[in-house]
Amino acid sequence: MSDTEAGAPEAEGPEASETGPAADQFPITVNAQYVKDFSFEAPGLPKALTELTQPPGVDVKVDIKIRRLEDPTWDVELHIGGVAKNRSNDEVIFVVELVYSGIFTLNAVPEHAVRPVLLIECPRLLFPFARGLIATVTREAGVPPMLINPVDFHDLYRRHIEQRRDEAEGGEPAASGNGAGSELPSA
Numbered sequence: 645m646s647d648t649e650a651g652a653p654e655a656e657g658p659e660a661s662e663t664g665p666a667a668d669q670f671p672i673t674v675n676a677q678y679v680k681d682f683s684f685e686a687p688g689l690p691k692a693l694t695e696l697t698q699p700p701g702v703d704v705k706v707d708i709k710i711r712r713l714e715d716p717t718w719d720v721e722l723h724i725g726g727v728a729k730n731r732s733n734d735e736v737i738f739v740v741e742l743v744y745s746g747i748f749t750l751n752a753v754p755e756h757a758v759r760p761v762l763l764i765e766c767p768r769l770l771f772p773f774a775r776g777l778i779a780t781v782t783r784e785a786g787v788p789p790m791l792i793n794p795v796d797f798h799d800l801y802r803r804h805i806e807q808r809r810d811e812a813e814g815g816e817p818a819a820s821g822n823g824a825g826s827e828l829p830s831a
Contacts, residue, residue, distance in 0.1 A: 670751065671750060671751050671752060671753045671761070672748055672749075672750060672751070672753075672761065672765060672766065672769070673748065673749040673750075673751060674746055674747075674748060674769060675717065675746075675747040675748065675749055676746065676747040677744070677745070677746045677747075677770065677773060678744075678745055678746075679742070679743070679744055679745075679777065680721060680743040680744070680745045681741070681742070681743040682741070682742050682743070682777070682781075683739070683740065683741045683742075684738065684739070684740050684781050684782070684785060685738060685739045685740075686737065686738040686739075686785055686787070687736055687737075687738075687739075688730065688735050688736050688737035688738065689737070689738070689785070689786065689787070690786075691735075692730055692735065692737040692787070693786065693787075695730060695732070695733075696730060696737070697732060698731055698732070699731075699788060700728040700729055700730060700731065700737050700787075700788065701728070701729050701730075701731045702726055702727070702728045702729075702790060703726065703727050703729075704724065704725070704726045704792055705723075705724070705725045705726075706722070706723065706724055706795055706800065707723040708720065708721065708722055708723070708762075708763050708767050708797075708800075709721040709723065710759075710762045710763065710766075713747065716749055716750045716751070716753070717747060717748070717749045717750075718747070718748050718749075718750065718762055718766075719745055719746075719747055720745065720746050720747075720748055720762055720766040720767065720770065721743050721744075721745045722742075722743070722744045722745070722746075722767050722770045722771065722774055723741075723742070723743050724740075724741070724742045724744070724774055724775075724778065724792065725739075725740065725741045725742075726739070726740045726741075726778065726790055726792070727739050728782075728787065728790065737787060738782065738785065738787055740778055740781065740782060740790060742774055742777060742778055744770055744773060744774035744777065745770075746766060746769065746770050748762070748766050750762075760801060763797065763800075763801045763804070764797045764798050764801050765797075767795075767797050768797050771794070771795055771797075775791070775792045778790050778792065779791055779792075
């Protein structure tokens with residue numbers, strides 16, 4: 645005997661088709677993830693390898709840019725840049741810049757929630773992959789791996805909204821970009 649009502653279809657398991665009930669539960673579909681741009685420069689090597697007596701100071705910047713491809717599909721770019729400097733002499737050891745992108749389809753997301761989903765949830769899904777790429781490249785370059793602390797994309801979005809509100813009230817203009825960018829504290 646089954647717990648379902650007579651004539652009612654039974655819920656399908658995780659192996660349900662992409663168009664079945666399981667797909668309808670998720671408001672975000674990740675269609676693709678890819679590296680759009682990546683740069684690593686190490687002007688301080690090999691000198692820094694012999695002079696480094698403590699972990700380098702690292703400044704990290706994060707920005708998000710969004711672009712509609714076709715409704716309801718979006719390209720979300722996560723921009724991460726980092727500069728590592730020798731704390732004892734302030735010389736640059738390495739510079740890393742990454743644009744890691746994802747193509748997302750928003751399924752039945754209410755209009756008022758589209759921008760927060762694109763600037764909070766989509767970057768949150770991309771971040772672990774971008775972080776891993778940067779850590780791997782810096783480690784393979786022979787320097788201590790750049791392990792970026794988790795980013796609070798909700799807080800970045802909140803600050804972005806506050807900045808736009810201040811601008812509307814006559815404050816200073818925002819930086820370029822259409823996302824929620826920020827500098828993160830030094831490591």
